[in-house]
Amino acid sequence: MARTVLVTGGAGGIGRAIAAAFLAVQDTVVLADIDKAEEAAADLGVRGVAVDITDEKSIIRALDEIGPVDVLVNNAGLLGIHGRLLDLPGTDLHALLRTNVLGTFLMTQHVAHRMVQRGTRGAIVNLSSIGGRQPTPGMGGYESSKAAVDAITRWAAVELAEHGIRVNSVAPGPVLTPVLAAGLPEGSPARKAWLDRIPLRRLASVDTVAAAVVFLAGADHITGTSLPVDGGQLLT
């Protein structure tokens, strides 16, 4: 039976691919974003809803509008803020934690409340990062937020299991989104530096990440895991 799948950050590079992947298996997709939700949703022919995942009033308004959700994909996130430990302003760390940690928590809490109330044996998939487990200089603020996303995943999985709700993460290495492709042009030293860290010698495509999200959303006996989609980078 078709599930209703809510994808946050659905207007972004990976979010669009996730929305398209659920559509391809005949699910009903609702794309939510703080920016350009309607435009991105119209491109895919799905419903678009504006939401700020850091704002509870906005979340409640969006969830009331959307109705029952079977699968939540916590994909919205901030990833463009970098800085080394000795330099990163505290306000930048706060911004990363506010969106990636507080936002993921609030969406999980509000959607899970509604699933429990309705008796929906649903699934939640979070977008983490292998950076939560493997450091790269200059990326520690972001990585700290993704380590917390993995902790929220385990926390939610162990507490929501009694309601039949499964919670997992997909943890990509660098993903070839339009933004990343522009920042790391093919043949550039920066692109080569990443490729040299990846045993399979290529970056993940957005479709590969989306396929892992669809898999975990339907993986009957899997909960509390964070699945690397990293070409083996964690092995090095």
Ligand SMILES: NC(=O)c1ccc[n+]([C@@H]2O[C@H](COP(=O)([O-])OP(=O)(O)OC[C@H]3O[C@@H](n4cnc5c(N)ncnc54)[C@H](O)[C@@H]3O)[C@@H](O)[C@H]2O)c1
């Ligand atoms: N691109 C990568 O290499 C990579 C690697 C590992 C993990 N990830 C994770 O995948 C997810 C998607 O990344 P992406 O590369 O598609 O980034 P992106 O910037 O293209 O998309 C992120 C989307 O989240 C939305 N968003 C930001 N703050 C929001 C808020 N408060 N409320 C609602 N929406 C908000 C943005 O508007 C944007 O559309 C992120 O969680 C990111 O951390 C990305």
